[in-house]
Amino acid sequence: xxxxKAIDAGKIGNAVFGTxxxxxxxxxxxxxxxxxxxxxxxEGGGVLVNQAPHQLDMLQWFMGEIDELYGQWSNLNxxxxxxxxxxxxxxxxxxxxxxxxxxxxxxxxxxxxxxxxHGENGASVGVQTDGGAMFVAGISSILExxxxxxxxxxxxxxxxxxxxxxxxxxxxxxxxxxxxxHERNIEDFLQAILQGEEPLITGEEGRVTVEIFTAIYRSTxxxxxxxxxxxxxxxxxxxxxx
Numbered sequence: 506x507x508x509x510k511a512i513d514a515g516k517i518g519n520a521v522f523g524t525x526x527x528x529x530x531x532x533x534x535x536x537x538x539x540x541x542x543x544x545x546x547x548e549g550g551g552v553l554v555n556q557a558p559h560q561l562d563m564l565q566w567f568m569g570e571i572d573e574l575y576g577q578w579s580n581l582n583x584x585x586x587x588x589x590x591x592x593x594x595x596x597x598x599x600x601x602x603x604x605x606x607x608x609x610x611x612x613x614x615x616x617x618x619x620x621x622x623h624g625e626n627g628a629s630v631g632v633q634t635d636g637g638a639m640f641v642a643g644i645s646s647i648l649e650x651x652x653x654x655x656x657x658x659x660x661x662x663x664x665x666x667x668x669x670x671x672x673x674x675x676x677x678x679x680x681x682x683x684x685x686x687h688e689r690n691i692e693d694f695l696q697a698i699l700q701g702e703e704p705l706i707t708g709e710e711g712r713v714t715v716e717i718f719t720a721i722y723r724s725t726x727x728x729x730x731x732x733x734x735x736x737x738x739x740x741x742x743x744x745x746x747x
Contacts, residue, residue, distance in 0.1 A: 507653060507668070508622065508630045512567055516658045517624025523568045523596075523604035525560045527552075527618040529635070531610040536586050543586030545746050551588030553578065553718035557608040560634060562714040563620045564606070566706075570599040571713070575730040576721030581611040587747075594721050606721075621655050631655035650676035719744050 512520050529552075541547030548555060565571060576594030583590045591609040598604070621631030630653070637648030650673045656665040679685045697704035720731040723738075726745030738744055 508620075508632055509567060511630050511658060512622060512624075516661075517622065517628040517630060518626035519600065519602070519624065520568055520622050521602045521625045522623040523564050523602065524621045524623075525557070525564050525604070525606045525608060525619070527557055527560050527608040527635070528612040528616040529556060529610050529618070530613045530615040531556075531583070531590070533583075533585060536583070543583070543588055545587050548588060550718065550722070550746060551578075551580075551586065551590055551592075552608050552610045553589060553592050553721060556610060557592075558714050558718070560608065560618055560620050561606070561717045562706075562710070563632070563634070564596075564604060565713050565717065566710065567620070567622050568596075568598050568600075568602055568604060571596055571717070571733050572599045573597045573730050573732050574717065574720040574724060576606070576724040578721055578725050581609070583611070592718075592721055594717075594724070596717075606717075619654065626659070628657045628659060629655050630658065650682075722746055 511517065536543040543551065553561075574594055574596050576592060578589035578592040580586065580589055581591050590611045592606070593608075594606040596604040596606065615637075617633055617637075618635035619631060619633050621629060623629045632651060633649075633654040634651050635649070636651075652669045652672050653665060654669075656662065656668075676682060694704050696702075716733070716735050719735060720733075722745035723735075724731050724745075726742070741747075
């Protein structure tokens with residue numbers, strides 16, 4: 506929210522370059538813990554579908570409407586699964602801004618997830634969404650709280666340390682971090698219904714995240730960039746997923 510507000514307020518000028526770096530690890534026991542994991546039919550994809558949507562969602566929320574994407578997915582070191590464990594892409598936005606995406610489940614022991622945005626005035630803002638190791642529901646806990654890890658807004662450079670301390674203390678004071686933030690999402694949705702207003706995040710916003718990883722699958726399949734808006738596809742290899 507702090508990053509979004511800074512961008513919307515013009516504190517970095519126009520957003521011109523964004524990055525996602527999400528390097529994590531999933532071992533064989535993780536994929537064998539449920540039969541649906543690592544399959545095209547049941548999971549629908551790999552790191553793009555299961556682990557990276559949160560970062561993909563934040564990037565497009567920060568950067569605006571997408572114009573074109575070129576991407577590639579790979580399976581680097583998980584031969585026992587069908588789906589991708591690594592993907593990368595270059596995006597061009599309708600504003601003229603560009604972004605790089607690198608997401609992976611192929612790095613031991615799981616390092617971090619970061620979303621950064623750089624502005625035309627040279628200032629940058631960003632958040633580390635995950636640290637220490639990537640969270641696995643039902644298997645591992647959240648090791649490090651999400652914090653702003655990059656902030657060079659003119660006149661606010663010294664605020665980063667204060668925010669990291671305050672946000673970490675608040676996060677660590679919660680008895681159950683997962684419950685707390687899910688409750689805030691549900692609360693926002695219910696208030697939108699009661700007040701007759703749009704929720705903070707709409708279904709259309711969620712669809713864009715699906716379009717991003719769909720475009721990476723299609724781009725890998727065809728060896729071409731993918732333009733927006735995406736059109737539906739049907740068939741045995743729809744969207745480049747087999």
